Amino acid sequence: MKVVEAKIVVLGSQGVGKTSLVVRYIGKMFSKHISPTIGASFFTCNINLEDARIKLQVWDTAGQERFRSMAPMYYRNANAALLVYDITSANSFAAIKGWVKELQSNVPEPMVLSLVGNKCDLQESRAVTQSEAAQFAASIGAAYCETSALHDQGIDQVFLNTASELLKMSSSSLVSSLRSYDSTDTDEKLPIGTPTEEKATHTGKVELPALNADVKLGELQKSLCC
Amino acid sequence: MASTSKNIPSTANPENVTDDIEPGACTDSILNPTDSFEEFASEMSSSLEERNTLAAKSSTISEIQSEIGESSKETLRETKSSDNLQSKDDSISGSASSSNLTEQNGEDTECERDEYLRSPELVNKEKHVFILSSAGKPIYSRYGNEDKLAGLCGVIQALVSVVEEQNQDILRSISTKDCKAIFLVKGPLILVAVSKSNESETQLVLQLTYAFNQIVSVLTLTQLNRIFEQRRNYDLRRLLSGAERLIDHLLIFMEKDPAFLLGAVRCLPLPEKARENITNAITSTCSKIRDLVFAILIAGNQLITLVRMKKYTLHPSDIHLLFNLVRSSESFKTAESWTPICLPKFDATGFLHGHVSYISEDCQACLLLLTVQRDAFFPLSQAKHTIAEKLRRSNCLVAINDALNRNKELPTTNPLKHIGIPEIRHFMYKCKSTAQLFTSDPISLDRLQDYRLRHKEGGDITEKKIEKLSDIDYVRNYRKFCSQIHCSSTPAKLIFRSNSENTVLAWVTNGFELYVTFDALMEKDHAIRAVDRLLHWIKKEEERIFIMHAPTF
Structure with missing residues (x-):
């Protein structure tokens, strides 16, 4: 079985729901009383895709301005980034541009970027249109998706899409920081620092999900130029 | 209302106790046994100029x-560059x-x-x-x-x-x-x-x-x-x-x-053996990690153990800030965190990097591993899992949970009942040499629940209702005794005040500070005999209620 180990960093302004998103996906829960992240939190998860297993090390960073100077520590050697904004806050969307610029100038190797508009359950106070976001995602070569951590919409797709892009990237063997190897024994020993959660958190296929009317907000739009 | 307040000369009192027992005393301390009041003294003596330029001491x-x-050159440069980044970013994220x-x-x-x-x-x-x-x-x-x-x-x-x-x-x-x-x-x-x-x-x-x-x-x-x-x-x-x-x-x-109030740290009462096992689990796991400065295990605002790099100790106020950080950050419960923490008394000029995580889902003890190395997350994460495993195997998690849940069988759960002096309503004891504190009514987790309420809802002055007094009410009452004892011009050594509400005895020696509330109108002799017994009890239980060793890596 092919195993790919990748580092993924979650970036965005404070209060856009980065932690809620990650906790929803990995912990399968949602809490209204989540306190601001201090520094960064570390999660791991495994995604089985086709014939491969993608081991993700997820760095969920703090959005407060005072942690901004620490960000390089987390995105260094990252293979993927989730750029999260709040669809009800134009400022949080504008801040993404700063993050992209910073990543482009500080991370030499190619990265899988995903633009994530969270809180799409708050349609009535939307401040960032889908077309605006899709256009921006296309311009930076990112996948674009809107999600709701509250209603668990679209989040699986974000992670699955990222995993499948990482898998593609690993076959191209251009990226040295992305570790991939073949393993016959899935219980082989873990690299340092990986907690023992061995079960795959998600097994999925990458076809676009068959969406019914209720979850159309979670629609995944592949970018045009990646 | 009859209220007498007088200072008994220190020579004329419970005496023999002072010299041979100082419950909890220990030659080597993990904490800086500095007085919290010296902060005030230095503040008061500061000149206008000194005050306005808070010069950072050496790092x-x-x-x-x-x-x-x-x-160190490299690290210095590293911090500098990230600082530049910081100011650059001001313009980017400022708008957001x-x-x-x-x-x-x-x-x-x-x-x-x-x-x-x-x-x-x-x-x-x-x-x-x-x-x-x-x-x-x-x-x-x-x-x-x-x-x-x-x-x-x-x-x-x-x-x-x-x-x-x-x-x-x-x-x-x-x-x-x-x-x-x-x-x-x-x-x-x-x-x-x-x-x-x-x-x-x-x-x-x-x-x-x-x-x-x-x-x-x-x-x-x-x-x-x-x-x-x-x-x-x-x-x-x-x-x-x-x-x-x-x-x-x-x-x-x-x-x-x-x-x-006392500039001291509360410890989680634990059987001596359990605390020793916990400390050993940490030292044996972390002894090879060279840049680790402190490993601190805490639960419910109480210290379980602290292992430190030789030469360095922590000030109680730094530990209080760590308690406060852990207590007010629910986010530490969901995952391992990698967090910059500055401990002002230890070094106000820079951050330590902290691996912060709860030991396990079934044990609400939080482990902080503080290092000077900003890339040390993975070795520390590995160390944490090893420590957690060792604690589980040696049944230490059970011991911690028993203490946290205030298991009725522990003598420290309800000390007043265990001591058996019915006239004592409440006491608090600080061992000065180790800066540790024990009170008869350890602060319970439920009492701190109101932390979660928005602070805006509370804080109003309310009319006094007469009902059963809690720890907090006794502590409120001790405040003025405490300030008389720490008064810089005429410090009192012993205060005995008896009135129709209660009798309070506050006593400070070289080794400890003790505050006791008795029933109303208590006789002086009687109170002194009770205090004597109380000190003997604390002495007997000292290994359980205090941290008596100062382990290093």
């Missing part, structure tokens, strides 16, 4: 880095975060502002705390919305600067009939407490110092000074967003836990 962190052979701080100044008419000062959000509170920059910009208000307090902050700033500039003097406090306002200027910040409580000026200065240290802990003194050197008019709330809650919690915590 302990870089000392450690050079000791363990880190190329400042949006949260709606600028309302200027729109308000003066009359509306005055009105606000009389609103229920602000009136009738027992204690206000305001923090502003020396330029008069609001940074924090315990109650209400600091945006609307720009006028008040202007007045505070004017008061401070008028006294400074025209009289070359320092404004310390203003007293009215039922209220005192305490002013503390620390570097670029002005901190003010306006209190109707029975806390003394010293105690309020101490609390303001803690609030200042909380800000330093989030930003470091270096960054704080630099920001205001660059822009005197800076709105510090941008950098503190998300940290106001730490100050809120700290203020409540200080009012409720005598640990702050």
